[in-house]
Ligand code: C2E
Ligand code: CA
């Protein structure tokens with residue numbers, strides 16, 4: 001519903017009421033017509049009667065109301081009786097079937113119009129209506145965020161909050177559901193899912209919609225498992241054949257509120273929000289229970305985001321280089337540029353800040369900064385007559401939303417006048433990619449411009465060699481989790497997997513780089529399988545630029 005338009009029409013209505021005493025004058029009718037338009041209701045009429053028998057007469061007289069000129073159409077009527085000062089007031093609303101489906105939402109709309117009219121008669125009803133307008137989500141027939149917060153504050157005031165668990169949930173992949181069955185059916189499915197939860201709520205428990213497919217709940221601790229079972233996933237029947245069931249499940253942040261530990265609704269909200277955020281990021285956990293460490297981590301993350309622009313301006317980010325070495329002769333074949341943050345004399349490793357920067361487009365700024373630094377180093381080495389190697393730079397997947405990504409990359413490289421074939425870009429790929437076309441287009445255009453592209457972290461999560469085939473990559477980087485290590489069953493399985501991964505990569509013409517190689521035994525296995533390059537602590541850890549420079553001219557590696 002268009003809230004703003006409704007409120008404008010509603011205000012106009014109130015004003016006309018004030019000015020016109022208690023008679024429904026022409027302009028009041030006009031306002032009602034406006035309201036009906038906003039609410040997409042066919043027509044609404046209002047009549048006042050002094051006695052019920054008057055109503056009966058009026059009703060007889062006004063049969064003409066039902067005559068809308070087309071007898072085939074169904075007209076729906078709602079009446080409300082209210083006795084104010086010995087008068088019976090009857091409100092009638094009707095709607096043509098052809099204009100809107102007479103479902104619960106439509107009924108709710110008509111009810112709002114009727115409530116608007118009641119405002120005229122009673123102050124308490126006005127307060128009720130104001131509550132409804134302020135605290136209700138009309139599209140989903142649930143309370144809204146405002147109501148949820150107010151309700152939590154009431155529970156806190158009454159010292160009852162510790163009997164409850166707060167839950168913040170987000171429907172998993174609901175945009176995909178919408179794509180598959182259409183938005184309208186998607187809304188229906190969401191409605192059914194929410195209704196299933198609401199039907200399990202006990203007194204004192206509420207569900208609210210925050211917006212989109214985000215909802216909150218406050219449930220008694222004893223009832224929480226029943227609700228979590230639903231959030232874990234249920235099939236929603238769409239009507240028609242059995243196969244038309246849609247599976248809906250949710251990620252949830254859960255806070256089992258301990259005694260007196262919260263002082264306001266926003267404390268609760270902060271906690272379920274961080275827990276949900278972690279659940280949404282995790283591949284493994286759908287539900288995350290809040291604990292205090294999470295808020296600390298969030299504070300730290302906020303501080304990093306806030307300081308990032310200054311750090312970038314002050315050039316606090318350094319490029320470290322980790323060599324890639326040929327298995328044939330142990331010669332330097334390339335290097336990966338890895339970021340280190342030098343802050344207050346300390347060197348901060350990427351796991352402390354990359355994931356924070358990845359929550360926004362900041363990561364793209366950092367990647368471009370790294371590319372710029374790498375190009376400036378390459379230019380300098382070339383000018384000094386050094387024997388340079390191809391350098392790879394990590395590109396966050398966030399860059400895929402940049403329509404001019406290749407152009408931006410080329411601008412940086414060309415501003416340093418560095419040959420394109422000296423730059424490789426590392427990107428990860430996952431099977432859950434539905435931005436697949438964008439990825440293919442990006443890699444194709446990088447290649448058309450003479451740049452190299454590598455699939456990073458192959459073997460982490462869900463990767464598939466089939467998908468790799470579809471995108472024109474140059475290099476496959478095998479993650480260290482695929483390397484055989486230790487003893488036992490896992491080691492044997494990894495050996496087999498590695499063999500097939502390398503063989504398939506080579507069959508489709510990809511260079512193979514094994515990452516995280518630490519032992520001579522791994523080197524042997526990789527050599528047996530004809531892997532091309534190795535990057536790992538066995539040869540070198542990532543190192544500062546001055547040190548890497550010493551590797552450039554015919555450095556001899558041994559193990
Ligand atoms: P990655 O791209 O997979 O980089 C390889 C990581 O493995 C590096 O960690 C490297 O130091 C580490 N590594 C290399 N050899 C070995 C080994 O033999 N044993 C072990 N245990 N580890 C090894 P690092 O430098 O801490 O980087 C971690 C991740 O941070 C990178 O993983 C990459 O995803 C991200 N990252 C680093 N710099 C950047 C950057 O400039 N931009 C973006 N977008 N991400 C970056
Ligand atoms: Ca990488």
Ligand code: CA
Pocket residue numbers: 456457477479515
């Ligand atoms: Ca990697």
